[in-house]
Amino acid sequence: MPYVNGYPEHNFAVFARDAKESLTPNATQRTTLIVAACYIVAIGILWHVPYVSVILYPFKLLTVGFHEMSHAIAGVLTCAHIHSVELDPDEGGATRMSGGIPWITLPAGYLGSSLIGAALIVCGFDTNAAKIASLAMAAFFLFTLWWARKSWITWLLILGMSGLIVLFWFVAGGVALRYFVxxxxxxxxxYVLWDVIDDTISRKVNGSDASAFAEICGCCPSQVWGVIWLIQAFAFFAAGIIIGIVAFKQSAEQQKEDASHFLPVPGSNAAMQLIPTTLSSMHFCLAATGAVLLCHW
Incomplete structure (x- = not known):
């Protein structure tokens, strides 16, 4: 038997065939990729068209929220005290904290929101995964309100996004939710790709995360860090696509069947069987949320 690098040659053939099958999208995944490509084109066009760009405005604010919450989470993990998370109508934001490790908390904004975006892209390949992602976003919204509860625009944004999630959960058995995620x-x-290019590469913004990070490190200008973060953001984006293709090979029919048994649409037969458990869980969550708010205030 011929050997290649000490291993039987047929093992490489099997590995190559398996890798090719895993990375080759099926019909459902090709549709998802086409929709994602349409999103990219639509976002690129709407971003720069006057008046029409208002369509993207709430989603820009949401991505700013991802950015600022990534700062806050990195701060918590490095023992910082988070004073507030702020979003403003000009699509900006700020996370005010004391303590922590700046060389971790500063790049966490771009890298964290890139990671969140990649994770949502992965979940966008499967209906059940999209349902789980929407629940994770709900928890994310609660943490955001905890630190940004005095910001009226944050309340409007989160209420609007929560309404869309609930609406799309009901459409086509959760398929609309998958495409929304x-x-x-x-x-x-x-947004990460554009913001990094705009703030650090095409023009230098003195108040940007990259400029602050460059001052701390003292070894490279902000444009260099911008390029590094841009490459990492591209890597996250590509990883989200690849993982989605490899992990979720179910057809549309299989996804529909699986989704009918996992957190089904209210009113369906499967949902009626879950009502007692769901009500108990809701009561527990409401009680826990009320207790946390009372303790905080």
Whole structure:
């Protein structure tokens, strides 16, 4: 038997065939990729068209929220005290904290929102995964309100996005929710790419994360860090696509069947069987949320 690098040659053939099958999208995945490509084109066009760009405005604010919450989470993980998370109508934001490790918390904004976008892109390949992602976003919204509860625009944004999630959960057995989660993921990564280029590469903004990070490191200008973060953002985006293709090979029919048994649409037969458990869970969540708010205030 012929050997290649000490291993039987047929093992390489099997590995190559398996890798090719895993990375080759099926019909459902090709549709998802086409929709994602349409999102990229639409976002690129709407971004620069006057008046029409208002369509993207709430989603830009949402991605800014991802950015600022990534700062805040990195701060918590490095023992910082988070004073507030702010979003403003000009599509900006600020996370005010004391303590922590700046060389971790500063790049966490771009890298964290890129990672969130990539994770949502992965979940956009499967209906059940999209349902889980929407629940994760709900938890994310609660944490955001915890630190940004005095910002009226944050309340409006989160209430609006929560309404869309609930609405799309009911459409076509959750298929609309899958494409909505995919859109948010693409939008998040596209926003990171554009923001890094705009703030650090095409023009230098003295108040940007990259400029602050460059001052701390003292070894490279902000444009260099911008390029590094841009490459990492591209890598996250590509990883989201590849993982989605490899992980979720179910056809549209299989996804529909699986989704009918996992957090089904209210009113369906499967949902009626889950009502007692769901009500108990809701009561527990409401009680826990009320207790946390009372303790905080």
């Amino acid at each position: 995919l859109f948010i993921g693409v939008m998040s990564d596209m």
